[in-house]
Structure formats: C-alpha cells, structure tokens
Amino acid sequence: RRILGRLGGVRRAELAAVVGTLDGLAATGxxxxxxxxxxxxxxxxxxxxxxxRPLPRSGGRLTFGRDxxxxxxxxxxxxxHHPLASAGRANALxxxxxxxxxxxxxxxxxxADRVGLRVRTGGVTAVSVARRPKLRSLACPRLKxxxxxxxxxxxxxxxxxxxxxxxxxxxxxxxWVSAMAQxxxxxxxxxxxxxxxxxxxxxxxxxxxxxxxxxxPLGVALRLPxxxxxxxxxxxxxxxxxxxxxxxxxxxxxxxxxxTGSPRAARQFARGERVARPSVxxxxxxxxSRYSLGGLESTxxxxxxxxxxxxxxxxxxxxxxxxGEGARFARYEREPPRIRLARARGRLRxxxxxxxxxxxxxxxxxxxxxxxxxxxxxxxxxxLPRGRHAYAWTPPAGGHWAVSISATGxxxxxxxxxxxxxxxxxxxxxxRxxxxxRLERxxRxxxxxRxxxxxxxxxxxxxxxxxxxxxxxx
Numbered sequence: 001r002r003i004l005g006r007l008g009g010v011r012r013a014e015l016a017a018v019v020g021t022l023d024g025l026a027a028t029g030x031x032x033x034x035x036x037x038x039x040x041x042x043x044x045x046x047x048x049x050x051x052x053r054p055l056p057r058s059g060g061r062l063t064f065g066r067d068x069x070x071x072x073x074x075x076x077x078x079x080x081h082h083p084l085a086s087a088g089r090a091n092a093l094x095x096x097x098x099x100x101x102x103x104x105x106x107x108x109x110x111x112a113d114r115v116g117l118r119v120r121t122g123g124v125t126a127v128s129v130a131r132r133p134k135l136r137s138l139a140c141p142r143l144k145x146x147x148x149x150x151x152x153x154x155x156x157x158x159x160x161x162x163x164x165x166x167x168x169x170x171x172x173x174x175x176w177v178s179a180m181a182q183x184x185x186x187x188x189x190x191x192x193x194x195x196x197x198x199x200x201x202x203x204x205x206x207x208x209x210x211x212x213x214x215x216x217p218l219g220v221a222l223r224l225p226x227x228x229x230x231x232x233x234x235x236x237x238x239x240x241x242x243x244x245x246x247x248x249x250x251x252x253x254x255x256x257x258x259x260t261g262s263p264r265a266a267r268q269f270a271r272g273e274r275v276a277r278p279s280v281x282x283x284x285x286x287x288x289s290r291y292s293l294g295g296l297e298s299t300x301x302x303x304x305x306x307x308x309x310x311x312x313x314x315x316x317x318x319x320x321x322x323x324g325e326g327a328r329f330a331r332y333e334r335e336p337p338r339i340r341l342a343r344a345r346g347r348l349r350x351x352x353x354x355x356x357x358x359x360x361x362x363x364x365x366x367x368x369x370x371x372x373x374x375x376x377x378x379x380x381x382x383x384l385p386r387g388r389h390a391y392a393w394t395p396p397a398g399g400h401w402a403v404s405i406s407a408t409g410x411x412x413x414x415x416x417x418x419x420x421x422x423x424x425x426x427x428x429x430x431x432r433x434x435x436x437x438r439l440e441r442x443x444r445x446x447x448x449x450r451x452x453x454x455x456x457x458x459x460x461x462x463x464x465x466x467x468x469x470x471x472x473x474x
Contacts, residue, residue: 003047011050014078018046021077021167021174030175034156035164038081041153042166045071046078061085068146069153074167081153083163084178087185090146094191097140101195140196147192147201150185158218160210172217172236179220179231180245182211183252190259202260212253212268220249228275229268241293243283244302246276247309254316273313277321280310284325285386287361288332288410297363297385300410303329336413337364339405342388348423350398357390358417364407370421372401398425 004015022039025031031039045064049056056062056073061082063070070085154161157177163185164175186205193202211219212231216238222230232238233245250272257265283290289306291298298306310326313319338361348354356370356378363385370378370393378393395401401423406416 003051007050010055014076015046015050017076018043018078025166025174032156035166035175038153038155038164039166041069042071042079042081049079066145068142068149074169077167077169080165080167083153083165084181084184086146086150086153087163087181087188090143090150090188091184091191093140093143093146094188094195097143097195098191101197143192144196147189147196150189151201151204154185154204154208158210158214160214160219161204161207162211163208170234170237172234176217177211177220177235178233178245179212179235179249180233182208182220183231183249183256187252187255190256194259205256206260206262206264209253209256209262209264209268212249212272224275226274227271229271230275230279231272241279242291243280243289243293244291244306244309246272246279247306247313250276251309251312251316254313273317276313277319280321280325284328285362287335287338287386288363289329297410303333303410307333332362333411334413335409335411336415337362337407337409339407339415339417341403341405341417341419344421348395348421350395350423350426353392353394355390355392356403357388358405359388360384360386360407362386362409364409366408367404367406369404370401372397372399377401395423398423 001019004012004019007015022031022043025035025039048064049062056079058073058075061070061072062079068086068089070082070089071079072082072085074080150163153163155164155175156162157164157175162177163181164177165181166174168174169176186208189201189205189208193199193205212221212229213219215221215223216232216235218235220232220235222232222238224230230241231246231249232240233242234240250269253265253269253272256262257269279293282293283306285297289298289303290296291302307326307329310322310329314323314326340359342357342359344354344356356368358368360366364383366380366382366384366389368378368380368391369376375396377396378391380391399422401421403419403421404416405418406414408414
C-alpha cells in the first residue's frame with residue numbers, strides 16, 4: 001500500500017486492481033489459508049514489477065529469476081499467474097526427462113534379462129533375475145522446481161486440488177478454474193512422478209481429478225443426459241464450448257490414467273471421449289476450424305493448436321473421428337481461401353446503385369477493387385469472416401469495369417478472382433426542336449364606311465327611302 005501511494009498513471013491503476021482483488025477476496029471470505037500463497041505471490045510480483053520495470057505489452061508473459069511460475073499481463077488486472085502456461089512449461093520439461101527415464105528403464109530391463117539368462121544357462125555370474133537393479137531418479141532440477149512451484153501455487157477447491165485464476169475474466173469472478181489448465185497440470189505432475197521417481201507428484205496429480213467430477217461453477221464437468229461429460233474451458237461459463245480446451249483435457253486425463261494406473265482418470269477420459277468424438281465435426285467449417293461451437297473461426301495459432309490435439313488423440317486412441325479431422329485441419333493450412341463472386345442480377349446502368357456480392361470459404365484479409373481506366377469507385381481493404389458479403393457501389397459511367405477480389409487466409413496463402421462487368425450507359429437525351437419563329441400579324445384593314453342610306457334604313461326599321469335627286473348645277 002505504501003508503494004501504491006507513490007505510483008501514478010497506469011502503474012498505480014494496475015497495482016490498485018491487484019490490491020482491490022485481494023481486498024474483495026478477503027471481504028467475501030474467499031481467501032482461506034490454502035489460497036494465500038498464490039494471492040500474496042501475485043501481490044508481491046506486481047509490487048516488484050510496477051515499481052520500476054518498463055510497461056509490458058498486452059498479453060506478455062514474464063518469469064522472475066529462478067521461479068518457474070509464469071505471469072501474464074492482463075490490462076486492467078495487472079500481472080496474474082497463468083496456471084496453464086506454468087503447467088505447459090512443466091510439461092515441456094517433463095517430456096525429455098520422461099523419455100530418458102523410459103530409455104534407462106528399458107536398458108536396465110534388457111541388462112537384467114541378460115544376467116538372468118546367464119544364471120539359467122549355468123553362467124558364472126550368480127545374480128538372480130529377481131534382484132534387478134533399481135533405477136535412480138534422473139537429475140532434472142528444472143523439472144523439479146517447476147513441479148514444486150505447481151504444488152505450492154495450488155489451492156483447495158471443494159475436495160480437490162485446483163490451479164485457480166484470481167482475476168475477473170469474460171464475466172466470471174475470481175477464483176475460477178479451467179479444465180485445460182487442470183488437466184495439463186495433472187499431466188505434468190504424473191509425467192514428473194514417473195521421470196523423477198517421486199510418488200508425491202503422482203498423489204498431487206490424482207488429487208486434481210475431483211474437478212472433472214464436480215459440476216460448474218465449482219468444477220468443470222458438464223454432465224450430459226446420455227451419461228457423457230464435457231469438460232469446460234471456463235468453470236463460470238457452461239454455455240461456451242471450446243474445442244481445444246476439451247481435447248487437451250482428454251489428453252491429460254488419458255496420460256494420467258496411463259502413467260498412474262488410476263481407474264478414476266480412465267473413467268473420466270471415457271466419459272469425455274464419448275462426447276468429444278461425435279462433436280468434433282461441428283467445429284469444421286469445410287475450410288477452417290471454429291474456436292467455439294457456433295462461434296467465430298480460430299486464429300492460426302488456435303487452429304494449429306487444435307490440429308495438434310487431434311493428432312494427439314489419434315495417436316492415443318486410433319479413432320477415425322480424430323485422425324480424419326486432424327488430417328483435414330492440417331490440409332486446410334495448405335489451401336488458400338475460395339472466393340465465389342455472385343452474378344449481378346439485371347443490367348448494370350450508369351448512375352444507378354448496384355451491389356457487388358461474393359462469398360469466402362474462410363476468414364481472410366480481403367481487398368476489393370472496382371476500377372476503370374485507373375479510376376476506382378470501390379476500394380476496400382478489411383478482414384472478413386467466412387460467408388457472404390456485399391458492397392454497394394454506383395457506376396459513374398458506362399462501359400467495362402474491372403472487378404478484382406483478393407483474399408489472404410490466416411495460413412498466409414492468397415487467392416484472387418477477376419471479372420469484367422459491363423455497365424450500360426445512360427441514353428443521351430434527344431435535342432429539343434428549335435421553336436419556329438413567330439410570324440408578325442398584319443394589321444386588320446379598317447372597315448369601309450357604309451353609305452348613309454344603309455344607316456337610315458336601319459333607323460327606319462329596314463324601309464329604304466329614296467335618295468334625293470341631285471339638282472343639276474346651273
């Protein structure tokens with residue numbers, strides 16, 4: 001709290017978020033003794049980091065000295081312990097140690113068999129077959145430190161051992177667990193127990209299996225009507241079905257069952273595998289994989305991750321569902337996107353709105369251009385998911401317009417389609433006829449004066465009077 005008072009800006013906000021999370025856990029009774037090692041190590045690492053170190057990038061992962069615990073920066077939540085990353089690191093260290101242990105064990109068995117053969121055939125070496133030499137534990141100090149760190153940072157959650165996340169994420173409040181992290185940690189501990197010959201790690205691995213029997217939000221087991229189970233990526237969100245987390249959970253349970261001989265782990269694997277096998281096809285779009293059921297497509301890293309998990313289950317079970325989908329997902333990385341340009345309905349006309357419609361087979365970075373003689377009327381550079389898309393444009397002139405659509409998939413391969421659209425020009429208006437010149441009207445002639453007799457006739461009612469006879473001049 002003293003360090004927090006000396007900080008400002010982002011550093012103060014991030015450390016305050018961690019202190020606030022700890023205060024909230026304590027105030028609500030969610031900070032028992034078993035959770036304190038993780039909680040106070042998180043507080044210590046954040047105080048140490050925000051005090052003087054440079055600001056990390058979002059999502060950056062860090063370790064401190066010889067401590068193998070992996071922390072990740074979540075903006076707004078500070079540095080948080082990432083159980084999946086820590087377990088994955090221990091798993092990577094356990095794999096070569098386990099391979100060396102298996103090789104040494106095989107050599108010892110062959111050597112003992114040769115010694116036993118000499119005894120049975122009357123050789124001079126008097127060593128009983130029953131007295132085979134015991135293997136000493138391998139020197140894997142980094143693996144031992146990683147497994148000890150996993151044990152130290154685990155918590156009691158109900159009646160099982162759990163590796164918890166102590167920050168709010170995706171609408172879930174801390175602490176929450178993930179089936180993927182739980183199974184990976186148990187897998188690493190089981191491998192370490194076999195590689196180092198230490199049963200303490202095997203007991204810790206078996207203690208984590210309770211999460212796969214407990215329903216959310218305590219555990220990660222989503223029970224289905226037909227007796228199968230789905231193991232959740234997030235214990236606080238039973239409605240989100242993430243394929244890579246489910247598959248890795250099954251791989252971890254299978255390895256724990258094989259390495260420890262646990263019937264409980266074998267039952268949990270069988271119940272989950274019964275659900276996963278028919279569900280895998282629902283995550284296949286025909287050109288790429290989905291991250292979650294009915295959700296968006298995977299990024300390249302998640303696609304490769306789930307492809308590797310499918311291959312892992314294929315090697316362990318030999319099931320066609322995993323082998324076939326794994327081969328298809330691997331093939332999708334070698335195929336460029338497919339673009340299908342929809343034909344324009346009706347004639348395109350100058351100055352009339354039109355629509356350019358096309359369909360993509362997978363999520364891609366797309367460039368759409370419509371141009372003529374170097375003049376572009378549509379120029380779009382964006383990222384689009386699979387499916388149909390349309391853009392409106394208005395041809396400013398008649399003639400032939402070149403349409404080009406290029407799409408670069410997440411695997412880096414590019415496809416392009418080109419087409420020429422014919423636009424009908426507006427008909428030219430007919431010239432108006434020139435108006436005829438107006439002819440000047442001739443003035444009407446004045447009427448001739450009528451003779452006086454006609455006037456008298458009208459006055460007398462139409463009776464004519466004889467005109468007076470002119471008197472001759474003298």
